[in-house]
Amino acid sequence: MTPDPKAFLTAIFDAAVAAAQPELTIRQHLPAKPKGRTIVVGAGKGSAQMAAALENAWDGPLEGAVVTRYGYGAETKRIKVIEAAHPVPDAAGLAGAQALLDQVSGLNADDLVIALISGGGSALLPAPPPGLTLEDEIAVNQALLASGAPIAAMNTVRKHVSTIKGGRLAAAAHPARVVSLVVSDIPGDIPALVASGPTIPDASTRADALSIIEAYRMELPAAVMAHLATPDADAPQPGDSGFARNEVHLIASAAVSLEAAAAEARRYGIEAVILSDSIEGEAREVGSVHAAIAREVATRDRPFPKPVLILSGGETTVTLRGKGKGGRNSEFLLALALGIDGLAGIHALAADTDGIDGSEDNAGAFADGLSVGRMRAAGVDAKSMLARNDAWTAFQSVGDLFAPGPTGTNVNDLRAILIR
Structure with missing residues (x-):
């Protein structure tokens, strides 16, 4: 009965939710402790809970910051939790993206960056390239959300209109080693597509982004289209030497x-x-x-x-x-x-x-x-x-x-x- x-x-x-809780999954994927500093960065709807779980599991020094949606925070002692808007970015997200870039600047080869990545990070990390504004990135997100495009296609566009997505956060951390712990919300569980892959590059190109925009008849600001027509929009490729020591672990999935x-x-x-x-x-x-x-x-x-x-x-x-x-x-x-x-x-x-x-x-x-x-x-x-x-x-x-x-x-x- x-x-x-x-x-x-x-x-x-x-x-289903219990099987994906960070307290259960993070301990199984902890990286080795580094000779240098341990810096934590992260973004997504689960990033604050992931940060709290990491603090509980890590018995060495660490510091850092993560960005999550308003109302999705968790109590942490050493990792700062920044709340921002989702699904449409806001100024708090802009400041949060810069805070993550600041966390990974000036590191050396003995340092370790632990990246806590979960779904929702794309909207939570607005970081428009030079010549574009937060309003431009908001317009991109609104067009994507209304388009009916699958999440993988949306994130391909997003990572070519950003200074933090598409592996750029990991590139900024070089020569430190970056270990990404990923909770996947992407059909097919491709880690580079979760949160538009701030620490994980993929092989998509700006030509792919332009094809998606055309296929779904998106109307984007003229400045965005002009940016996508230039090499400045190119994202790092997976084979770049700066990513050679990095690791990616899928810790929870559908x-x-x-x-x-x-x-x-x-x-x-x-x-x-x-x-x-x-x-x-x-x-x-x-x-x-x-x-x-x-x-x-x-x-x-x-x-x-x-x-x-x-x-x-x-x-x-x-x-x-x-x-x-x-x-x-x-x-x-x-x-x-x-x-x-x-x-x-x-x-x-x-x-x-x-x-x-x-x-x-x-x-x-x-x-x-x-x-x-x-x-x-x-x-x-x-x-x-x-x-x-x-x-x-x-x-x-x-x-x-x-x-x-x-x-x-x-x-x-x-x-x-x-x-x-």
């Missing part, structure tokens, strides 16, 4: 968290299947596909027999068509709710593992086969809400928002569909 569906799905979410979620389901006696940890695409389209799978299971007992928990991870995108409120998880779930309308026995949760979906205070929402009917009774038309990207309002109207608060980690999205 399964418990209350919301309680069960919340337990699944909690298990794959590990999904396995933990599946194990939790089995503890309740429910079989679990993982579709993928790297699903991308338009949130509403991914929601419709998941709804089709759930309908097939509910009505025909295939491709998986009931009862079953269907899990998936990855990071979908939303192309803005209206001016409603909500994020990719609530939009996914509203499309799913429309696709399972009227089917009893299907219950779902979609949530961002960092605890925030979009710009509101919820991580996602719950839905079931009666959600659309409840919305209708509350005077809300689910199809109209989806059309104008207003999934938050739709789920708020029936009390089905999921708001666990900041979790201290970020391994992209968890989607869990229980079919009883």
